[in-house]
Amino acid sequence: MSKNIRFFFIFVLGFTAYYFLDFFCFKIVQNFSKNIFHSKALAHVISYSVTLIPLMITLNILFPKRNIADLFSLNKPIIKGFTLAFTGTLPMLIGYLIHFKIISKINFEALFINTLSSAFFEEIIFRAFLIGIFYRFTRLGFLSSALFGSLLFAQVHLYQSQDITELMEIFAITFLGSLFFAWVYFESEYNLWTAIFLHFFMNLYWEIFTVSENVSGNFYGNLYKLFSIVAITFIIIYTKRKNKIPFEITWKSLFIKTREVQS
Structure with a gap:
């Protein structure tokens, strides 16, 4: 598998995992978190944070030597x-x-x-x-x-x-x-x-x-x-x-x- 094909394959696979996790689990995690913390705002943050996991794993695979803050341009x-x-x-x-x-x-x-x-x-x-x-x-x-x-x-x-x-x-x-x-x-x-x-x-x-x-x-x-x-x-x-x-x-x-x- 060439470098470019590998890159796009892992990228698409990672985003697909995020998409389905968001589609099927966002509301579940949000409702679960809301029942625990009694805060809709905090539950929203927790749900988004959970669905980001596949994206962070994807970037770690593609760029193992770079930190997430750099790849997300948060630095x-x-x-x-x-x-x-x-x-x-x-x-x-x-x-x-x-x-x-x-x-x-x-x-x-x-x-x-x-x-x-x-x-x-x-x-x-x-x-x-x-x-x-x-x-x-x-x-x-x-x-x-x-x-x-x-x-x-x-x-x-x-x-x-x-x-x-x-x-x-x-x-x-x-x-x-x-x-x-x-x-x-x-x-x-x-x-x-x-x-x-x-x-x-x-x-x-x-x-x-x-x-x-x-x-x-x-x-x-x-x-x-x-x-x-x-x-x-x-x-x-x-x-x-x-x-x-x-x-x-x-x-x-x-x-x-x-x-x-x-x-």
Whole structure:
């Protein structure tokens, strides 16, 4: 078995194990943990942590000499990621303060689950593992690496509605959002904390203001989200050009990379 075939075989096998563990066991572990600790938020974290085990085993097999924090890109500066994400999402915060009201009653456990917990684990699973490992350690380019992960990311958000039109909107928004988060992750020097906090702040503002019941949103909700996307894109491009840092995603790395991959 060649090195490339072995890599893809182990990778696909590991993600398949994760997928079925998540599908069949997530709710079971969540309910079991909730009954023990009487905390829905803690149960959510425990369930995600358990389903991550196959991914960590997979990475340990593929890269036995590298630590998990490095492979999940969690060893990068947290403050730098936080600052970039917070600054970039200020248009959402300001716009929502102008056009929407803060919800009257906040369920803090639900807020934690829908913001910090979901952002942290989804970025690890989809951006760092499913998209990031392909892009960092194979010859696959940005779109080639991100296509399947982004399609799957969009698919797991379709529970939010039963309306066909809204489902199409949710799928398109989350698919494009996944591509954007992946781009931010790669262009911020593989700092997953940037994507995590960007995901967190976008979810947070959507949750604490009376914007919409699902991600399809409305005119002002999506308008200020778009402003934030433009803002963080501008900040990243401006910073890299100012510091003369080469861009990670170019025409030469869009589909198949022509340069050496990481080792």
